[in-house]
Amino acid sequence: MSLLPRTAEEFSSAEYWEKFFKKRGEKAFEWYGDYNKLCGVLHKYIKVQDKVLVVGCGNSELSEQLYDVGYKHLTNIDISETVVTHMNQRNVERRPGLTFQQMDATKTPFEDASYQAALDKGTLDAMASEEEGALARNMLAEVGRVLSVGGRYVCVTLAQESVIKLAVEHFVQLGWAVRLHCLQEGSGDEEDSFALPVFVLVGTKFRQPMPVPILEMCLGEDGTPTRLTQVSDLLAAVREHQAYSVLRKKLRSGTDASSNQSLTLCHTKTGLPRYTVTVQDSPPGAKVPRSNQFAVFIVPQGSETAWLYSSSEGQRQLAASANFRRLLIVTMHRNQDYTDMQAVQAELSPMVMDLAPPGMPANQQVPFLSVGGDLGWREEVSRGVSELSGEYCVENVKGEDGELYRRLVFLSNAALVQSESRLVSSNTSSIQKKKSKKKTKSAAAPTSSTSLSVDSGFLCCAHHEVMVAGLAMLGVGMPKNKDKPVSVLLIGLGGGGLPQFLRDFVPEVMIEVVELDPVVLDVAKEWFGFRPDDQLCVTLGDGLEHICTLEKKGGRLFDAIMFDVDNKDSTVGMSCPPAAFVETSMLQKVRSLLSPRGIFILNLVCRDSVLRKSVLERVNSLFPTVLFRKIEGEVNEVLLCSCEKREKSSGTDIFPSLSEAAKVLQSALSSKRTGTNHKPHIDIVELLKDMKVE
Secondary structure, three states: OOOOOOOHHHHHOHHHHHHHHHHHOOOOOOOOOOHHHHHHHHHHHOOOOOOEEEEOOOOOOHHHHHHHOOOOOEEEEEOOHHHHHHHHHHHOOOOOOOEEEEOOOOOOOOOOOOEEEEEEEOHHHHHOOHHHHHHHHHHHHHHHHHEEEEEEEEEEEOOOHHHHHHHHHHHHHHOOEEEEEEEEEOOOOOOOOOOOEEEEEEEEOOOOOOOOOEEEEEEOOOOOOEEEOOHHHHHHHHHHHHHHHHHHHHHHHOOOOOOOEEEEEEOOOOOOEEEEEEEEEOOOOOOOOOOOOEEEEEOOEOOOOOHHHHOHHHHHHHHHHHOOOEEEEEEEOOOOOOOOHHHHHHHHHHHHHHHOOOOOOOOOOOOEEEOOOOOEEEEEEEEEEEOOOEEEEEEEEEOOOOOEEEEEEEHHHOOOOOEEEEEEEOOHHHEEOOOOOOEOOOOOEEOOHHHEEEOOOOOOOHHHHHHHHHHHHHOOOOHHHOOOOEEEEEEOOOOOHHHHHHHHHOOOEEEEEEEOOHHHHHHHHHHOOOOOOOOEEEEEOOHHHHHHHHHHHOOOOEEEEEEOOOOOOOOOOEEEOOHHHHOHHHHHHHHHOEEEEEEEEEEEEEOOHHHHHHHHHHHHHHOOEEEEEEOOOOOOEEEEEEOOOOOOOOHHHOOOOHHHHHHHHHHHHHHOOOOOOOOOOOOHHHHHHOOEEO
16 A cells, blocks of 8 residues: 555656656556456447557556457556556567557547547546646547547446546537446455455447436446436435445454444345445444344335334344344335245345355354345335425335234335324224235235225324323313313324314314415325314414414414424424424413413423423423323323413322323314214323323
8 A cells, every 4th residue: 555645636746657657667557447347347438449548558457458359459558668668578479469558648649530449447546636626527529529429438436426526527518428337346455456345437439429317326336327417416326335335344353332333234236225234243242142243124115114123222122122333224115016925035145245244254144134025015105396395105005913003104204104093994804915016925905995994093103192191181071071172283284183183083173273384284185084073273383483473463372282283394393383383482382372271292302411401491481281201112202281280290190180180181183073983092091100290
């Protein structure tokens, strides 16, 4: 490594290369790989009969090996007199037709359109750092001049962003087609190898400039081209492959239990994401059996959003239970077909050893772990785009409990289920065992989505159950409140499961839901059985603005105001609700809109302990009594904030007896006639048993 440039600027220095090749002597310098590694892609784009200009040939054996396999029309140029003299002497007898000339690649004497191909191995990278890329642009312009129509510039490069951006933008402006091949990732073990992947950039000259840029990425030398629309997309694809190489090198050199590294594996031919792999190492000092070095855990389709598989805390718990030195947790992507567990294992096996812990023997068997032995089942039933929330999909999945569920997922945060409902079938025989289009051999799937309906009595989200149970604080169902209406304002619709449950099972309830995104309302109606009526109305608009308007108008009070709205900004430590919803001024407005017995119910998801403490201080300053319950296995916690002062020390001692009120509410839910065959699946007493006073 002592002979490699110390700084990027040295790459483009003629003096540097003179010193380099004099010190290097007879030893060929195979920058970015030798002929054996590159021949597949070179033969793909350079024909044997082509006249080829080799730019910056150095003392590489590549031209010699190309000559030996039939390429007899090679013109090699280099800025170093030393290397040109040496290469001519080396080949004068064995390869009399192979010539080397000292020449500046930015100023050549060759005629226009005199070559069918230009080959560059590392020269662009060497020149791009000089004069803010001016030298490289001049070289590319000269290459373009000497190439004939249909000619190709084939450049072997590490594709540093500034370099590849310069080249691609240059060719796009000329109207050329641009294709990038991502070849092997270097192991980093040899003296002159690189940890980054090697790319081959192919620019094709057209007679008439292309009006729309042709930008393509290929994985490997024979990968199917993936068409991209913008230069930025191509650069992003390059960064992904480079990041994988860096991660791989890091993983092979050490372990780190505190690091939760993830990478996406794409289909070689289509370029589409196929697997996400998360690497979880055991902590230092963990008592791991010597045989338990490395394992791969396959997450069943439909289960990837579960806390155990999607959160860093859950993944650490899963790895601790598996008790391996390193565990790879693999999830499968939506809109991809997977045959069975054996096929998935076979597909993953070639890359598994790339991510093995350091020191593990290359021939050691790596076990694949799973739940139940099958891949699970998932069926996408709808996909669309919201202007506010981006692309979404509605899917049916089979849960680990064997039941069928319908989910709404926004793909900008695919690990989070926006809404979920349990499905029931009117035909019990519609669950069949035979294989369908998008399921595994062992998975059960419904015959069609039309035979399924949403069970409005089942709340899939545990925090929704606690929010419903919180209505016991209003004394719903108590004799003194008989026939007394319960007015609820809910901010956030989702699939409509929570408001529909309230409408169907809570006596004398009137609900207004405020939803910002009209697409969410459409999805709720079409796929989650949501049906507004006289008891349940929806207002489309901003929840904050709606609360401000109600407070300004006055004259309208609610018995319960519920916040169940997520934060689109993932950079904030609080993912539910958005920070503006829990500012003091907004909480004051909420307080003023509550009836004397009213309660404010907040679904809070906050990983930032300082931010959480601040939110709780604001809530406590406005509400005399605040109860809370954390949701087991999740970050969610539900706050029940009462306008009335309670003097007791625990949740079960409050008003007049919370446990008694819970029993009454449970009875009221079960006895209400709903007009449906669904029954409420909820245990109010159990949900309120462990409430704590904040």
